[in-house]
Amino acid sequence: MSNWFEKSAFEIREAVAGGTVTAREVATSFLDRIDAVDEKVGAYTQVWHDEALAQADAVDAKIAAGKLVGALAGVPISLKELICTQSGETTCSSKILAGFQSPYDATVTQKLLADDAVVLGKVNMDEFAMGSSTENSAVQKTSNPWDLSRVPGGSSGGSAASVASATSAISFGSDTGGSIRQPAAFCGCVGLKPTYGRVSRYGLVAFASSLDQIGPLTRDVRDAALAMNVISGKDPRDATSADLPAEDFTKKLGDSIAGLKIGLPKEYFVDALGSEVRALVEKATKVLEDQGAEIVEVSLPHTEYAVSVYYIVAPAEASANLARFDGVRYGFRHPDAKNVSEMYVKTKSEGFGEEVQRRIMLGTYVLSSGYYDAYYLKAQKVRTLITQDFDEAFKACDIILTPTTPSTAFTMGEKSNDPLEMYLNDIFTISANLAGIPGISLPCGTSASGLPVGFQLLSKAFDEATLLQTAHCYEQHADVNLGIPNL
Amino acid sequence: MEYEAVIGMEVHVQLNCKSKVFCGCSTNFDAPANTNVCPVCLGMPGAMPVLNR
Numbered sequence: 196m197s198n199w200f201e202k203s204a205f206e207i208r209e210a211v212a213g214g215t216v217t218a219r220e221v222a223t224s225f226l227d228r229i230d231a232v233d234e235k236v237g238a239y240t241q242v243w244h245d246e247a248l249a250q251a252d253a254v255d256a257k258i259a260a261g262k263l264v265g266a267l268a269g270v271p272i273s274l275k276e277l278i279c280t281q282s283g284e285t286t287c288s289s290k291i292l293a294g295f296q297s298p299y300d301a302t303v304t305q306k307l308l309a310d311d312a313v314v315l316g317k318v319n320m321d322e323f324a325m326g327s328s329t330e331n332s333a334v335q336k337t338s339n340p341w342d343l344s345r346v347p348g349g350s351s352g353g354s355a356a357s358v359a360s361a362t363s364a365i366s367f368g369s370d371t372g373g374s375i376r377q378p379a380a381f382c383g384c385v386g387l388k389p390t391y392g393r394v395s396r397y398g399l400v401a402f403a404s405s406l407d408q409i410g411p412l413t414r415d416v417r418d419a420a421l422a423m424n425v426i427s428g429k430d431p432r433d434a435t436s437a438d439l440p441a442e443d444f445t446k447k448l449g450d451s452i453a454g455l456k457i458g459l460p461k462e463y464f465v466d467a468l469g470s471e472v473r474a475l476v477e478k479a480t481k482v483l484e485d486q487g488a489e490i491v492e493v494s495l496p497h498t499e500y501a502v503s504v505y506y507i508v509a510p511a512e513a514s515a516n517l518a519r520f521d522g523v524r525y526g527f528r529h530p531d532a533k534n535v536s537e538m539y540v541k542t543k544s545e546g547f548g549e550e551v552q553r554r555i556m557l558g559t560y561v562l563s564s565g566y567y568d569a570y571y572l573k574a575q576k577v578r579t580l581i582t583q584d585f586d587e588a589f590k591a592c593d594i595i596l597t598p599t600t601p602s603t604a605f606t607m608g609e610k611s612n613d614p615l616e617m618y619l620n621d622i623f624t625i626s627a628n629l630a631g632i633p634g635i636s637l638p639c640g641t642s643a644s645g646l647p648v649g650f651q652l653l654s655k656a657f658d659e660a661t662l663l664q665t666a667h668c669y670e671q672h673a674d675v676n677l678g679i680p681n682l
Numbered sequence: 683m684e685y686e687a688v689i690g691m692e693v694h695v696q697l698n699c700k701s702k703v704f705c706g707c708s709t710n711f712d713a714p715a716n717t718n719v720c721p722v723c724l725g726m727p728g729a730m731p732v733l734n735r
């Protein structure tokens with residue numbers, strides 16, 4: 196008797212479509228697992244028991260009737276709180292959207308349902324995706340399943356914690372500056388941020404529109420490729436989605452990487468990088484070298500400006516995107532205001548948490564007249580330089596390899612009083628968002644204290660196939676198997 | 683003192699279109715209340731405008 200919650204999405208889909216197990220049995224296994232362990236982990240903000248079973252039954256009925264089923268038939272998934280779903284609530288883990296029911300499904304939600312995935316519920320995040328530890332959630336705390344006193348990373352911390360604790364086979368998060376890859380590294384799972392424009396953002400509550408991208412957190416690389424097959428593609432409702440022919444992201448899995456050039460950017464192997472992480476990332480590089488990859492040194496000279504640029508661009512866009520939460524049309528409205536102006540002020544002051552308010556103010560400041568040229572315009576220019584760094588580097592290599600994070604998961608509260616130190620968690624991940632290129636974080640071992648360590652692979656825009664091929668090759672030959680933590 | 687005249691004009695025109703500029707909703711006058719609306723023109727969280735062709 197196998198526990199279905201331990202299986203990969205690929206194995207589950209094969210078994211369900213092949214009739215060895217029913218989607219209901221699989222869903223029940225995961226729901227029982229949630230009931231057993233999520234009280235400790237706190238990944239889920241909403242669990243949709245009845246609805247998940249109804250979806251599973253619908254998949255089983257399709258199979259019984261001999262109908263074709265989708266690419267994620269019977270695969271239990273979870274969605275980050277900012278992906279719109281007609282079912283349940285879409286709160287962005289914020290008080291200002293507490294109880295908010297979206298009148299429509301995000302394009303990604305629609306695609307997942309159309310491919311017969313079973314949605315178990317929604318998972319926690321830093322409020323409006325602003326944070327690196329999920330401690331900024333207004334709903335609840337989420338723990339790292341490997342050490343409950345530590346953070347799961349963020350902002351897609353609920354997604355990573357859920358996949359790591361085997362309470363969903365795939366979780367869909369979003370990545371604006373590392374929000375998929377950093378929690379994946381902290382929790383020991385695979386996290387992919389696709390190329391900007393690869394996946395529709397329609398129905399993803401916007402944080403920074405020029406940086407946001409939805410992506411999967413999974414147990415292995417094949418599942419990430421499988422998920423990409425379902426969610427990517429042009430969407431007429433998202434003008435920034437790329438109009439490219441449909442692609443099978445699993446097609447290069449298993450192909451040799453002999454002759455592939457992998458670049459190590461010297462600017463990433465800096466003092467801030469912990470020695471344990473550095474050693475494991477170097478070991479990972481060796482695994483790829485042993486498979487025939489050629490390791491070359493590359494330079495991304497404007498790396499040191501990435502965090503500064505990000506904390507101008509992202510808050511600027513956030514301040515515009517979050518202006519709509521004014522208490523008038525939806526969400527929280529302060530009940531005790533004498534006039535409209537007081538209503539706005541009280542609603543925003545009480546509805547938004549501290550970090551969100553900080554970023555709205557920062558963004559409003561850098562966009563304000565008199566400061567726009569000095570900050571926002573300047574940041575946009577440096578952003579172009581960072582993009583050009585990657586264009587240059589990719590002339591000398593096919594893939595860039597870096598650490599995902601400077602350190603392993605930190606303890607709760609350790610960095611919550613120091614926003615700057617928290618921001619530095621994303622120094623290795625932010626550049627990919629600024630340049631719009633895809634990145635994946637993969638587990639490459641554990642620290643002496645038993646915490647997962649991840650490393651990152653980056654590729655040219657829209658070359659997810661090579662990215663996944665390289666990641667899969669590593670996974671097949673690395674002998675890194677973290678398993679499922681004891682909970 | 684020399685002055686350079688800079689003249690800006692803000693023009694409000696009702697376009698002769700069958701649908702709204704950022705979504706596919708009808709601009710039909712006199713329709714029942716709350717029928718010619720969608721997540722985009724209501725500015726719902728996550729909705730994105732797409733310029734009409």
Ligand SMILES: [Zn+2]
Nearest residue numbers: 705707720723
């Ligand atoms: Zn409309």
